[in-house]
Amino acid sequence: MTAFACSLNVSCPEQTINLEIKNSQLWCLEFDSSTTMAFFMHEIRNHTPFSPTKSLPVKIQIVPYEITHHEEKIFFYQQRYHATENNEVITVNDFIGQNYLQQRLIGQSILRERRNDPITHLSTGEFKIACLLKAFQPESKIIFLEELFAGLDSTNRSMVIQFLRSLCQATKTCIIVTTTRPNESSLFDHYLKIYLPNQQYPREKHAIPLKPLFQNKPLQNFQYAFKLTNINVRYNERIILNNISWAVKKGEKWALRGHNGSGKSTLLSLINADHPQSYANDILIFDQPRKYGRNIWEIKDNIAYFSHEYFRYMDKSKTITETALQIINSNPYKPAKEPNTVTEKLTLLMQYFDLPVHKLNSPIYLLAPVHQRLAVLMGVLLKNAPLLILDEPYHYFDSTIVTKFNFLIDSHLNDTTLIFVSHNNNDFPSCIDHHFYLS
Structure with a gap:
């Protein structure tokens, strides 16, 4: 394996970033904002700003935050909860690959007992690890990993870093992690914080009238947003949830926590009427039993829901406005909200988050990754439902966006029932006053 060294020179607004990198090094670049990181990665993709100081046998690989794969085109949203639909889906082992290095790393990961499971059965965190293992190609000499730790709990973050170190040493690869x-x-080996000078301060929070955005919530006459009693979910011999009970009253603010694979997303899918096993369990939604014959759209109409999986499977060819209308008008049996009203509210939110208003009519896929996610979350907020479920919403967000979003929740959603999921303690809004742990 040939040793190499090279210079990395990236021209960002206001400054040039210079790095001297060598084989077998493990770097982390922490950026002050999502925008700065997006600009940096754009330069890496489009200008390949490397100057070899020795022979550079380069294959440069960029593993993006939003990892996709060609097999995913046959998947559908929430497929991992439908056991009968997974018989023809490739296994974790086949998805990751068969070379020696990949197989060795599978054996050292939390996926070692999941080799023969369908890839769609993995949780968000487990799927991230599978994607990382799939990306470990020995011929890559420089690998960039964007927002590597999004969706991973502390145990898996440490485990992945140790994997990366082993990979660096085994293949003489230089790995560079980028994060906000x-x-x-x-x-x-090297941890560099990149802060651009002369950054503009974000717009004053109170400068934009936000209160009108969150009025006229439907269906407020209930005691319990949901009540789960002795919930069980299993696939053949694999138990996901075992005797789980949880009651959430109207207006309460809950943090849902648990390690990767503990069943958090599965639990939320029962509440959101997405999981087929919900009918076999004792579930009350807005004081009404979840049973056959009840209109599923009445349930979904009163829940504003966001998850990484929901985001991943959305049609990103739609514009921001079209996406918001699709989220808000989720019930096909109710009159649709006026597009002009929704556009007016979106305009206020775009200004609040310092996004160009003219991009309201841009397809979401043309936006930077952080703005794609924010665009979908704005639609979820404007649904103005009595129950708001946010399952790890802040992937790719820098601290400024997190602070602004939490300000909206803390200041304007007092009557809304909230379930918030994250592995990062700094993500939770200050209004959280209840905690539920899955182990």
Whole structure:
């Protein structure tokens, strides 16, 4: 395996970033904002700003935050909850690959007992690990990993970093992780914080009238948003949820926590009427039993729901406005909200988050990754439902966006029942006053 060294020179607004990198090094670049990181990665993709100081046998690989794969085109949203639909889906083993290095890393990961499971059965965190293992190609000499730790709990973050170190040593690869969140700097060979000078301060929070956005909530006459009693979910011999009970009253603000694979997303899919096993369990939604014959759209109409899986499977060819209308008008049996009203509210939110208003009519896929996610979340907020479920919403968000979003929740959603999921303690809104743990 040939040793190499090279210079990396990236011209960002206001400054040039210079790095001297060598084989077998593990880097982490922490950026001050999602915008700065997006600009940096754009330059890497389009200008390949490397100057070899020795022979550079380069295959440069960029593993994006939103990893997709060609097999995913046959999947559908929530397929992992439908056991009978997974018989023809490739296994975890086949998805990751058969070379020696990949197989060795599978054996050292939390996926070692899941080799023969359908790839759609994995949780968000488990799927991220599978994608990382799939990306480990020995011929790659420089690998960029965007927002590597989004969706991973602390145990898996440490485990992945150790995997990366093993990979660096075994293949003489230089791995560079990019992130907007602080991480365990001592675990990297080089940890660099990149802050651009003369950054403009974000718009004053109170400068835009936001209260009209969150009025006229439907269906407020209930005691319990949901009540789960002795919930069980299993696939053949694999138990996902075992005797789980949880009651959430109107207006309460809950944090749902648990390690990767503990069943958080499965539990939420029962509440959101997405999981087929909900009919076999004792579930009350808005004081009404979840049973055959009840209109599923009446349930979904009163829940505003966001998850990484929901985001991943959305049609990103739609514009921001079209996406918001689709989310808000989720019940096909109710009159649709006026597009002009929705556009007016979206305009206020775009201004609040310092996004160009003219992009309201842009397809979501043309936006930067952070703005894609924010565009969908704005539609979820404007649904103005009595129950708001946010399952790890802040992937790719820097601290400024998190602060602004949490301000909306803390200041304007007092009557809304909230379920919030994250592995990052800094993500939770201050209004959270209840905690539910899955182990």
